[in-house]
Amino acid sequence: MMKDAANTALLTVRNLRTYFHTFSGTVRAVDGVSFEIGQGEVMGLVGESGGGKSVVGFSILGLIDSPGKIEGGEILLEGRDLVTAGEDHLRHVRGREISMVFQDPMTSLNPLHTVGRQMDEVLRLHSDLRADARHKACVDMLESVGISRAAERLKAYPHQFSGGMRQRVVIAIAMLANPKLIIADEPTTALDVTIQSQILKLMRAQIADKGASMILITHDLAVVSEMADHITVLYCGNVVERGATRDLIETPAHPYTRGLIDSIPDTSERLDRLSQIPGSVPDIRNLPQGCNFRDRCPRAQALCAQKEPPLTPQHNGLMAACHFPLHPGERL
Amino acid sequence: MFGYLIKRLIQMLLVLWVVSVIVFLMMSFTGDPVFMVVPIDATDAEIAQARRLLGLDQSLLVQYWKFLTSLLQGDFGRSYVFRQPAMTLILERMPATVEMVLVAMALAVVVAIPLGVYAGANPNSRLSRIIMASSLLGISLPGFWVGMVLIYLFAVHWGVFPSSGRGDTAEIFGLRVSLLTRDGWHHIALPAITLSLGTMAILLRMTRAGMMEVSRQDYMKFARAKGATRRDVLYKHGLKNALIPVVTIFGLQLGDLIAFATITETIFSWPGMGKLLIDSIYRADRPVIVVYLMLVALIFVVINFLVDIVYTLIDPRITLK
Incomplete structure (x- = not known):
């Protein structure tokens, strides 16, 4: 459900531009992205691989490494800009205000430190608790993500856990300091299908429990439609459409969103061919003039090659960047 | 086990x-x-x-x-030249060599690890380029040349360090050790520096390579996302993961220096066992050479065993089988 519109935003991203300056040219991975997340909201950030989703996540935490750089825009956390904030301030934001869950639990934990030590590190950094209180907090947290015999498991190393268990540990670490916002970067992509829904349920429960907000970065519209209050669709570093989850899934205005939705296999009907979006993401180093999606778009016309469509209001409160948007009920 | x-x-x-x-x-x-x-x-x-x-x-x-x-039966043979048990001859000279090598290795580690971590974490900075260029010099300059230059500068020109000999020693547990006297440290400085440069350069490059590899890992970024300081991320999360090859090379270099510090010992007239080996080879003193080389083999085997144990201390996924 979309929360009250008057709700003041927890995080406001305005015109964020993150570029990577490589030998073969400048990659405009994120090029003018804006969105807002209210307190307690879940936002889905959706797009194909290479669409700049993860870069948005890392930009928010100030974890863009050379040759990447945030070139402009604002990232306001409760009104305070993180782009211009210094490393010291960002360190207090990371883990305490905003934490992150990575895609692959097999590689996001340090293989040489016990799970307990990696959890304890968060509390040592972000709380004044004494050692025994920290230990208790870690045990409680580990139990609340569904790991039994938690006190014992704290002494174990990551390689003694399965992939799903490790992702539970990662979630436990992310939730430990009661952050206001969790950025989950494809948190279930690397897991078995049977584990995926468990992890998603766990994350939803944790967030609801703590009243935290979440950015769920994924390419999987099925996942996001179950979890998110509203969705932002990225294509080539730009927002092409955003809106409340239900409206965006049922009546998308942008042909790209429609294509993504049609690519979800429908198990109720047997098809000879899976639906797909023709072509692939263009070379982001030298994007053509006009709409970035036009080469793959069945509705493209002469205008699309000349002018980049701005994000404009559509039906049902959706915003879409398209010269020839779809109307409700219209198919590609 | x-x-x-x-x-x-x-x-x-x-x-x-x-x-x-x-x-x-x-x-x-x-x-x-x-x-x-x-x-x-x-x-x-x-x-x-x-x-x-x-x-x-x-x-x-x-x-x-x-x-x-x-x-x-415990009899390792007698030197043809000295008419003394070969083992006694070697063991008498061993403490001098071992203490010089330990100082050299300690120096190498203390310099190489922080510089290697820095160069690995900031591969494009100007300081890293200077560090890496210097390490190439450290690898390619021959020890005898470095030794002679050090003697010329510090002993002859400035006169701050003695050019040869071992200096005063003090006895502890029946061993004569120069690390317990001021004069002993004074004498050990130049040979230890000479001996350490090559190892320092190799360890530095291994550390850098390891850190560059490790820096790309997700758990490094995850540690930063937790809010850890840069220093903690590099040293607590990164270095430990980069350490296995460094420890391997450390072990090999340690054995190599103990066994074959011959050139440095000769230049600085250091009364160690490397010089005994060279003298024995000149004189075809077979009993000494045989025992010496068997001892060296033993040292290598023991060091490799210790390195294996250190592996298990670093990485819980490694077990001794």
């Missing part, structure tokens, strides 16, 4: 036996030691007498058998 120890022990005995055979064979081609011990004007009878005394009149096989049987 017990099975591992047994396996290691058998391996060690095998290595020692092979070394003894090879050295025995090699030495039989390197000239007749008799002429090293008899006077220049010795008569044929005197030479034959000396040969009989040294047991050199018998076939190589018999000589080897005698060496092996007395070895098992």
Whole structure:
């Protein structure tokens, strides 16, 4: 459900531009992205691989490494800009205000430190608790993500856990300091299908429990439609459409969103061919003039090659960047 | 663990036996030691007498058998030249070498690890380029040249360090150690620096390569996302993961320096065992050479064993089998 519109935003991203300056040219991975997340909201950030989703996540935490750089825009956390904030301030934001869950639990934990030590590190950094209180907090947290015999498991190393268990540990670490916002970067992509829904349920429960907000970065519209209050669709570093989850899934205005939705296999009907979006993401180093999606778009016309469509209001409160948007009920 | 120890022990005995055979064979081609011990004007009878005394009149096989049987009784043979037990000769000189090598290795680690971490974490900075260029010099400059330059600058030109000898020693647990006296440190400085440069450069480059590899790992970014300081991310999360190859090289270098610090010891007239080896080779003093090389093999086997144990301390996924 979309929360009250008057709700003041927890995080406001305005015109964020993150570029990577490589030998073969400048990659405009994120090029003018804006969105807002209210307190307690879940936002889905959706797009194909290479669409700049993860870069948005890392930009928010100030974890863009050379040759990447945030070139402009604002990232306001409760009104305070993180782009211009210094490393010291960002360190207090990371883990305490905003934490992150990575895609692959097999590689996001340090293989040489016990799970307990990696959890304890968060509390040592972000709380004044004494050692025994920290230990208790870690045990409680580990139990609340569904790991039994938690006190014992704290002494174990990551390689003694399965992939799903490790992702539970990662979630436990992310939730430990009661952050206001969790950025989950494809948190279930690397897991078995049977584990995926468990992890998603766990994350939803944790967030609801703590009243935290979440950015769920994924390419999987099925996942996001179950979890998110509203969705932002990225294509080539730009927002092409955003809106409340239900409206965006049922009546998308942008042909790209429609294509993504049609690519979800429908198990109720047997098809000879899976639906797909023709072509692939263009070379982001030298994007053509006009709409970035036009080469793959069945509705493209002469205008699309000349002018980049701005994000404009559509039906049902959706915003879409398209010269020839779809109307409700219209198919590609 | 017990099975591992047994396996290691058998391996060690095998290595020692092979070394003894090879050295025995090699030495039989390197000239007749008799002429090293008899006077220049010795008569044929005197030479034959000396040969009989040294047991050199018998076939190589018999000589080897005698060496092996007395070895098992704890007798490692006597030097032809010094007329003393070979083992005693070596052990007398060992503390001097070992202490110089330990100082050199400590120096190498203290300098190489922080610089390597820095260069690995900031591969494009100007300082990193300077560090890496210097490390190339450290690898390519020969020890004898560095030693002579150091002597010229610090001993001859500025006169701040002595150019040769071991200086005062103090006795502890029956060993003569120069690390307990001011004068001893004064004397050990130049040879230890000379000895450390090569190892320092190699360890630095290994650390850098490891850190560059590790920096790309997700858990490094995850540690930063937790809010850890840059220093903690590099040293607590990164370095430990980069350390396995560094420890391997450290072990090999340690053994190598203890066994073959010959050149540095010669330049600085350091009374260590490397100099004994060179002198013994000149004089075809086979008993000393055989025992020396077997001891070196033993040192390498023990160091490798310790390195294996250190692996398990660093990485919980490694077990001794």
